[in-house]
Amino acid sequence: xxxxxxxxxxxxxxxxxxxxxxxxxxxxxxxxxxxxxxxxxxxxxxxxxxxxxxxxxxxxxxxxxxxxxxxxxxxxxxxxxxxxxxxxxxxxxxxxxxxxxxxxxxxxxxxxxxxxxxxxxxxxxxxxxxxxxxxxxxxxxxxxxxxxxxxxxxxxxxxxxxxxxxxxxxxxxxxxxxxxxxxxxxxxxxxxxxxxxxxxxxxxxxxxxxxxxxxxxxxxxxxxxxxxxxxxxxxxxxxxxxxxxxxxxxx
Numbered sequence: 001x002x003x004x005x006x007x008x009x010x011x012x013x014x015x016x017x018x019x020x021x022x023x024x025x026x027x028x029x030x031x032x033x034x035x036x037x038x039x040x041x042x043x044x045x046x047x048x049x050x051x052x053x054x055x056x057x058x059x060x061x062x063x064x065x066x067x068x069x070x071x072x073x074x075x076x077x078x079x080x081x082x083x084x085x086x087x088x089x090x091x092x093x094x095x096x097x098x099x100x101x102x103x104x105x106x107x108x109x110x111x112x113x114x115x116x117x118x119x120x121x122x123x124x125x126x127x128x129x130x131x132x133x134x135x136x137x138x139x140x141x142x143x144x145x146x147x148x149x150x151x152x153x154x155x156x157x158x159x160x161x162x163x164x165x166x167x168x169x170x171x172x173x174x175x176x177x178x179x180x181x182x183x184x185x186x187x188x189x190x191x192x193x194x195x196x197x198x199x200x201x202x203x204x205x206x207x208x209x210x211x212x213x214x215x216x217x218x219x220x221x222x223x224x225x226x227x228x229x230x231x232x233x234x235x236x237x238x239x240x241x242x243x244x245x246x247x248x249x250x251x
Contacts, residue, residue, distance in 0.1 A: 007108070007109055007111070007112050008112050010108075010109075011109045011112050011113070014075065014078045014079075014105075015040070015075060015078065016040075017078040018038065018039040018040040018043065018074065018075070018077065018078050019038050019039075019040040019041075020038065021038055021039045021040075021077055021078065021081060021082060022036050022037070022038050022039075022082070023036070023037050023038065023039060023042060023082050023144070024081075024082040024083065024084050024087070025084070025141065025144070025145070026144070026145075026148065028084065028086060028087070028161070028162060028165055029145075029154065029161060029165065029181065030155065030158045030160055030161050031148050031153050031154060032153045032154075032155065033148065033151070033153045037144055039074050039077055039078075039082060042074065042140060042144075043070060043071060043074060045140055045143075046070045046133070046136055046137060046140055047067065047070050047071075049136050049139070049140065049220065050066055050067075050070065050132075050133075050136060052220070053136075053216050053217065053220055056212075056216040057132075057212070057213055057216055058205075058209045058212055058213065060205075060209075061128065061129060061132065062127075062129050065127070065129040065130075066129045066132060066133055068113075068118045069118065069121075069122045069129060069130055069133040070133055070136075072113065072115065072118045072119060072122070073119075073122050073133060073137070075105060075115075075119075076098050076101035076102050076105065076119070077101075079101040079104065079105075080094075080097050080098060080101050083097070086162060086164045086165050098123075102115065102119045102120070102123070105119065106119070122134075127203060128203040128205055128213075131195065131199065131203065132213060132217075134192070135192060135193050135213075135214075135217050136217060138189040138190075138192040138193065139189065139190075139193065139217060139220065139221045139224075141185060141189050142182075142185045142186045142188075142189040142190065142221065142224075142225075143221070143224050144185075145181055145182050145184075145185040145186075146182040146185070146186060146224055146225060146228045146233065147233065147234075148181075148182075149180055149181050149182035149228065150182070150228050150231075150233045150234050151234065154180065154181045154182075156175065156180070156181060170184070170188060171184055174187065182225075182228055186221070186225050190218070190221060193214060193217050193218050193221065194214055195210040195211075195213060195214055
């Protein structure tokens with residue numbers, strides 16, 4: 001008797017919608033690029049960042065939890081879209097529709113994936129694994145704009161950028177300091193890469209382990225930013241073996 005995968009396929013198709021859901025940040029900043037990052041790209045990037053960093057993280061971290069949080073944390077956006085407060089939607093309204101989307105996923109698919117635990121635990125930062133994913137998520141928001149800035153796809157003087165973003169006090173202050181959009185996103189999101197003493201108590205981890213987690217994530221982000229400053233971020237293709245890029249085709 002074959003398994004009934006009806007709901008599993010439906011859930012897969014909901015996840016697939018994330019591949020057609022462009023992240024709102026680059027859209028609002030009017031990034032000029034033929035293809036912008038979608039939410040599914042974002043999820044895959046977080047998985048890779050964690051895979052790269054995990055060997056430097058404390059062994060007690062639950063890898064399965066982290067993977068579940070990464071895979072599922074933005075799944076409600078397949079229903080709500082990627083909303084930001086800068087579009088005129090209040091934080092309360094974002095929470096309201098997100099809760100409806102989460103409740104729907106729990107009601108329809110909790111027997112496929114335990115969304116009740118995964119999404120609620122992540123939203124409430126219930127454990128250190130959720131905190132780790134939240135910090136990696138913030139880092140990725142900055143690396144995306146570092147890449148776009150390095151590609152010279154950013155025009156901060158574009159008049160169609162909404163005023164709530166272009167004239168945000170933090171943005172205005174940093175532009176006055178001579179900073180570009182990559183600098184602004186990097187400095188802004190790096191503020192979230194910390195684990196306080198209260199959080200150490202909440203998650204029952206030592207200050208030493210907390211610092212190890214934070215420093216690992218910060219070091220990765222700092223190297224990304226450093227390569228932007230040196231102008232070497234986009235040179236990765238220069239070292240590709242040319243033999244792997246040329247094909248003999250049968251006529």
